[in-house]
Amino acid sequence: MTTKIYGYARVSTEDQDCSIQEKALYGAGCDIVRSEQKSGATTDGRRELETLLDFIRSGDTLMITRIDRLARSVADLEAIVGILKERGAFLRATEQPIDTSTPAGVAFLQMLAVFAQFETAIRRERQMEGIAKAKDAGVYKGRKPTVPVDEVRRLKAEGLRPADIARQLKIGRGSVYRALERAA
Numbered sequence: 001m002t003t004k005i006y007g008y009a010r011v012s013t014e015d016q017d018c019s020i021q022e023k024a025l026y027g028a029g030c031d032i033v034r035s036e037q038k039s040g041a042t043t044d045g046r047r048e049l050e051t052l053l054d055f056i057r058s059g060d061t062l063m064i065t066r067i068d069r070l071a072r073s074v075a076d077l078e079a080i081v082g083i084l085k086e087r088g089a090f091l092r093a094t095e096q097p098i099d100t101s102t103p104a105g106v107a108f109l110q111m112l113a114v115f116a117q118f119e120t121a122i123r124r125e126r127q128m129e130g131i132a133k134a135k136d137a138g139v140y141k142g143r144k145p146t147v148p149v150d151e152v153r154r155l156k157a158e159g160l161r162p163a164d165i166a167r168q169l170k171i172g173r174g175s176v177y178r179a180l181e182r183a184a
Contacts, residue, residue, distance in 0.1 A: 003059035007033035058088030152179040
């Protein structure tokens with residue numbers, strides 16, 4: 001049975017492209033490379049990754065350029081590595097000494113995963129601090145309300161049920177309940 005090396009490339013936003021990663025993956029010997037433009041915050045909705053994980057077999061290798069192209073959380077990384085291990089496949093990276101076919105490669109992978117999750121948490125913390133400062137300065141006011149709270153209250157006072165209010169105003173029933181809670 002012939003083993004394959006599958007490459008996976010990912011960028012987060014539409015204005016980025018995967019061409020540099022794809023070139024590196026093909027240069028590292030990948031037989032097939034799948035790419036997508038999706039956030040790395042979760043593995044949900046990453047169809048190209050799902051496709052590769054469905055096709056990978058014993059002895060095959062999933063190749064990435066860097067660990068952050070695959071997962072941003074330890075839990076997601078462990079889940080992916082668990083699937084590969086269960087199938088008898090391996091994970092390697094072109095820019096980092098990750099190779100799950102060796103004990104040293106596994107150890108390095110685990111250390112990088114912890115640092116990647118830490119970096120994401122720090123970035124989120126800085127973002128929240130920036131938003132708080134912008135709110136204090138009156139620059140950031142958040143999203144404009146999309147639910148006409150006064151209209152929800154008026155329709156409720158007329159005796160309409162929340163489901164009917166939601167249907168009439170073309171909003172979610174949960175939004176109706178939240179608007180009514182704010183009124184109470």
